[in-house]
Amino acid sequence: MLKQTGKREKQISVSVAAVLLAGAFLSGCSERAGHGAPAVNSKEYFREQGIAYMEQERYTDAIVSFEAALKRSNGIVRNIDYDISYYLAIAEYKAGNHEEAYNIYTAIIEMDDKAADAYYLRGRVNLYEGNKEAALEDYDKAVALTKNDPNLYKRIYLDLSSLGYEEEGKVYVTRALESDPKISDYHRGIYSYYLGKYDDARTYLEKARSKNSNSDLIAYLGKTYKKLGDNGYAASLFEAYLGSDPTNAEIYNELGLVRLESGDLDGALTAFQNGISTGDEAVMQSLLFNEIVTYEYKLDFGSAKNKMAEYLSRYPDDEKAVRENIFLSTR
Numbered sequence: 131m132l133k134q135t136g137k138r139e140k141q142i143s144v145s146v147a148a149v150l151l152a153g154a155f156l157s158g159c160s161e162r163a164g165h166g167a168p169a170v171n172s173k174e175y176f177r178e179q180g181i182a183y184m185e186q187e188r189y190t191d192a193i194v195s196f197e198a199a200l201k202r203s204n205g206i207v208r209n210i211d212y213d214i215s216y217y218l219a220i221a222e223y224k225a226g227n228h229e230e231a232y233n234i235y236t237a238i239i240e241m242d243d244k245a246a247d248a249y250y251l252r253g254r255v256n257l258y259e260g261n262k263e264a265a266l267e268d269y270d271k272a273v274a275l276t277k278n279d280p281n282l283y284k285r286i287y288l289d290l291s292s293l294g295y296e297e298e299g300k301v302y303v304t305r306a307l308e309s310d311p312k313i314s315d316y317h318r319g320i321y322s323y324y325l326g327k328y329d330d331a332r333t334y335l336e337k338a339r340s341k342n343s344n345s346d347l348i349a350y351l352g353k354t355y356k357k358l359g360d361n362g363y364a365a366s367l368f369e370a371y372l373g374s375d376p377t378n379a380e381i382y383n384e385l386g387l388v389r390l391e392s393g394d395l396d397g398a399l400t401a402f403q404n405g406i407s408t409g410d411e412a413v414m415q416s417l418l419f420n421e422i423v424t425y426e427y428k429l430d431f432g433s434a435k436n437k438m439a440e441y442l443s444r445y446p447d448d449e450k451a452v453r454e455n456i457f458l459s460t461r
Contacts, residue, residue, distance in 0.1 A: 365385060
C-alpha cells in the first residue's frame with residue numbers, strides 16, 4: 131500500500147452517498163484506528179470486520195462491512211473515513227466492480243487535486259481496463275505530485291511491464307534515474323536491471339547488499355546473475371537467504387526458476403512446493419503455475435493435469451493457463 135499522508139478533514143453531508151463520494155485519498159492500509167477492541171457496531175468495528183473479510187478474500191462481505199462503517203459518519207469525514215473508503219475501493223476492484231473503484235478514486239481527485247495516491251491507483255485501474263493512455267496521464271500526474279519517490283516509479287514500471295508495455299515502463303525508470311541524483315544504490319540496481327544493464331545492476335546491488343540485505347534485493351541480485359549466465363551463483367544466493375528465512379515464498383519461486391532453467395527438475399519442484407507451503411498469496415499464483423510447468427518438463431502429465439484443474443478453479447481468467455490446459459488435454 132502507498133504511504134499515508136496527512137490531509138485536512140472536510141465537512142460534508144451526513145448522508146452515506148456523500149461519505150462514499152468523499153472516498154479515501156489516504157492510503158493508510160497498514161495503520162489501524164484506535165487501540166484495543168472496537169465497540170460492536172462502531173465504525174471501527176465494521177472497519178476491522180471488513181479488513182478480516184479482505185484477508186479471507188471475501189470481497190463482497192468486505193464491501194458490506196466498509197459501507198456499514200461509513201454509514202456511521204457524524205457529518206465530518208475524518209482520516210478513518212478516508213481510510214475505510216480506500217479499503218472499500220480495493221474491495222470493489224477485487225470483487226470485479228472496477229467502475230465503482232474508478233469512481234471512488236475520481237471523487238477523491240475532485241475533492242483534492244493533489245491526491246497523488248488516487249491518481250496512481252486510478253491509473254492502475256485504467257491500465258488493467260485497457261485504457262493505457264488514460265493510465266499514463268494519471269501516472270504522470272502522480273509522479274509530478276510525488277517528488278523523487280523511487281518506489282512509485284518501480285510500481286509504475288511493474289504495472290506497465292506486466293501487461294506488455296515494458297518500453298513505456300522504461301521511460302519512467304529512465305526519468306527516475308535522471309531526476310534524482312541522490313537515488314540509492316539499491317534502486318539504481320533495480321532500475322538498471324529493468325533497463326537491461328545487468329553489469330551495472332550487479333555493481334549497484336552488490337554495493338547495496340554490503341550495507342543492508344533484504345529479500346527484494348536478493349531476488350533482484352539473483353535474477354541479475356541469472357541474466358549474466360551465472361545460475362549457480364544465483365541459486366547459492368537464494369539458498370543462503372532461505373537458510374536464514376525459510377518462509378520467504380518469493381525467494382523459493384526465484385530459486386525454483388533458476389533450478390528449472392538449469393535442468394534440476396526435482397530441485398525446482400521442491401522449491402516451488404516449499405514456496406506454496408508458506409501460504410503467501412502474493413506469490414501463490416506464480417508458484418502454482420510454475421509447479422505445473424515443472425511437472426510438464428518431468429513428463430508427469432497426470433500430475434500436471436490435476437494441478438491445472440485446481441489452478442483454473444482458482445484463477446479462471448488466466449488466459450496463459452487456459453492455453454496451457456489445451457496443450458495438456460492432448461497429452
